[in-house]
Amino acid sequence: MAKCSAIIQNKLPPKLKDPGIFSIPCVIGDISFEHALCDLGASVSLIPLSVCKKLDVGESKPTNISLQLADQSIKCSVGILEDVPIKVGQLFILTNFVVLEMEEDSQVPTLHGRPFLATAGAVIDVKHGKLVFNVGDEKIEFNLSNLMKSPSLENSCCRVDLIDHCVKQCSLGPL
Template identity: 30%
Template sequence: MCHCNVINTDGEREVTPIPSNQDTEFESSACLEEYDAIGKVPHQMKLHKINDSVKFVFPFIIEGMEFSDSLCDTGANLNVMSKAIANELGMCDIKPPHGSVKFGDNSSMIPYGFITDLMVQVGGCLIPVYFYILEMENDSPRALIFGSSFLATVGAVVDYPNRRVCFSKVKRRIFYPAVCSGGSSYCITIYKE
């Protein structure tokens, strides 16, 4: 039987037996040499770094209005809707803001307000979403941004190698494509004043 030096949670070294596979025979000395050095991993491979957080687009419906390509941003902490879209949807239950929003480029702004539990239809599911309403340029290409809270709610499974995402709690076999971030940052956080 082979043994391996292991460091336990208390930081102490232990000699632990390595389970043997009945189909494979190990020579005891070769096994100990291979696993003796801490941090030395047999058959180690190098992975290449991914430099950008991935953003996805997907279709959905709010209040009967269809949106074909709103942004699902894995780096955003909250959900954002432009004031123009809120007005177009006839949103009248906009609550006053209680803090400021800080963007990934370190700029910040006070939102127009926020809407709680707005029902968003994705596929056959209705999802309650909390949106911060921001005044954006009228020609903003992504006037709706869905962040990590939305991704968690729909059970998003991000397939980074194939640059796509599926919403496992909505429908597992439908994938939405990644889009190029275009150099701008949609990452935002909230700072309460």
């Protein structure tokens, strides 16, 4: 009854448009990235092998991590870069990157997943278009409406999950 009453009295908030993806400017090693994708749906942070080779942040360590991508394909990682300092504004945030042999996206070359966002103390206010990173006593705020304008992943579905069941396949290689 309460639902019907709210609808009849027009007390429901107006529906808002999908704001799209959001990305942040950052510096990794000596390279500046205009659009590093932030993705709450990703369980890890990703970097293509080609980008990893350009960075001066050390060698990746071998690992048996397998990832299931949004298209349901499974990719085995090349390695992992641990404790990589990411400069966002004046803040430095450490993260681990899973390194994949994949095509480099010139517009969105890196993906920062939930562990990065948690470490950054990210507070995302989609309705008001704000992203705030809280690290220690320092804070940096982004206006998401500016960050989400480009690049657009229209008609795309993005998801990355860590999986265990194909680790043996990756470590054995082709039969």
